[in-house]
Amino acid sequence: MKQTFLAAYPRVGTKNKRTSVKELEKSPYYWFWAYMRRNKEYLKCCDNNGAGKLAKLYKDFGDIRSEDFAEWWGGSSQKGGYLFGETPNDINLKQLKDKSEWSEDWNENIAVFAVNLSIGRRKLQQYFAAQLETIHKGKRGRKSMGGTATTARYKLYRNYSVSNLKKMLEAYDAWVTNETLPKTERKTMWELGESIRLVPVAMPPTHKDFQLQDNVKMRHNTMTVAMSRYVKQAQTIIANTSLGVFPKSTVD
Numbered sequence: 001m002k003q004t005f006l007a008a009y010p011r012v013g014t015k016n017k018r019t020s021v022k023e024l025e026k027s028p029y030y031w032f033w034a035y036m037r038r039n040k041e042y043l044k045c046c047d048n049n050g051a052g053k054l055a056k057l058y059k060d061f062g063d064i065r066s067e068d069f070a071e072w073w074g075g076s077s078q079k080g081g082y083l084f085g086e087t088p089n090d091i092n093l094k095q096l097k098d099k100s101e102w103s104e105d106w107n108e109n110i111a112v113f114a115v116n117l118s119i120g121r122r123k124l125q126q127y128f129a130a131q132l133e134t135i136h137k138g139k140r141g142r143k144s145m146g147g148t149a150t151t152a153r154y155k156l157y158r159n160y161s162v163s164n165l166k167k168m169l170e171a172y173d174a175w176v177t178n179e180t181l182p183k184t185e186r187k188t189m190w191e192l193g194e195s196i197r198l199v200p201v202a203m204p205p206t207h208k209d210f211q212l213q214d215n216v217k218m219r220h221n222t223m224t225v226a227m228s229r230y231v232k233q234a235q236t237i238i239a240n241t242s243l244g245v246f247p248k249s250t251v252d
Contacts, residue, residue, distance in 0.1 A: 003081045003085045003086075004085065004086045005029075005084055005085060005086060005152075006084075006086060006150055006152065006155065006156070007027070007028050007029065007084075007156055007160075008026060008027045008028070009027055009029060009080065009084070010023070010024045010026070010027040010029060010030050010069070010070075010073060010080070011023070012024065012069070012070035012073050012074045013070065018070050019070065021069075024069055024070070025162065025166060026162055027162075028156055028160050028162065028165065028246075028247070029073070029080060029084055030069060031160075031162070031165040031166070031169070031246075031247070032154075032156075032241070032246040032247075033064060033069055033072065033073075034069075034169060035165075035169065035234075035237055035238050035241050035246060035247070036061065036064055036238075036241040036246075037064050037065070038169075038172065038173075038176075038234075038238045039238050039239070039241050039242055041053065041054060041242050042054055042057070042058075042061075042064070042241065042242060043065065045057070045058050046058070046063045046064065046065050050062075050063075054242060057242070057244055060082075060083060060153065060154075060244070061079065061083065061244075062077060062079060082153070083152070083153050083154050084152050084153070084154060084155075085152060086150060086151050086152055087151040113128075113131070154244050154246075156246065156247070157240075157245050157246060157247060157248040158247065158248065160247055165247060167196075167198065167230065168230045168233055168234045168237070169234055170196050171192070171193070171196060171198060171227055171230035171231055171234065172230070172231050172234035172235065172238070174192050174195060174196055175189075175192060175227070175231045178192055188220075188224070189223070189224040189227040189228055190202075190219075190220040190221075190223040190224045190227065192227055193223035193224065193226060193227040194223060198223060198226050198227055198230065199222055199223055199226045201222075202218075202219045202220075202222040202223045202226070203219075204219075233249040236248070236249045236250065236251060237249050239251075
């Protein structure tokens, strides 16, 4: 049966023809892996061949130190489907003819009703419509990840923006690299922000529509605040991958 996922999953291609990284980055599962690869606790566990505080998590995610995401996701271990895949429910509509047909595997995705067939069709249709309004929370637009029923071993903690996840990690990586330099060579936070074009309207004057171009202090303050916020959020998301949770930018 075909594997399903609640979010966009990465089509990694074949061993001889891998999908481009740009395409892989469209999936939040790619970023789960990417953020976890910055988690020093987890990397230490990988160095110890899975021993230590995060041994249980390691049994599921395995060694993530290789830069070959496609192999990790869909190679011999088939991590992607194992970690994030949904167990398909084979019930769309079924009439129960005996109480023995009730399955212990049914979860909150299944609703069972007893129907008095002596009631008119129109009344029954009205009844079911009213019940659906109560028990089926599906709405148009983006679904709330927190309220979505799932059978996956690991689910996404909240709704996400792939572009934000990418930019946030880019800001974090720039900051980490900067911290390794001698203090006299380190860039300020606003300089780091400019180096990755974190906030386009706070970049040096290049376009007439950039509102902050004539106010240097305001540009620098805007870039500093944005860079600091992104780095802090990335640090928290990275730390929370130790719990198998992503993307969570708050601390309980």
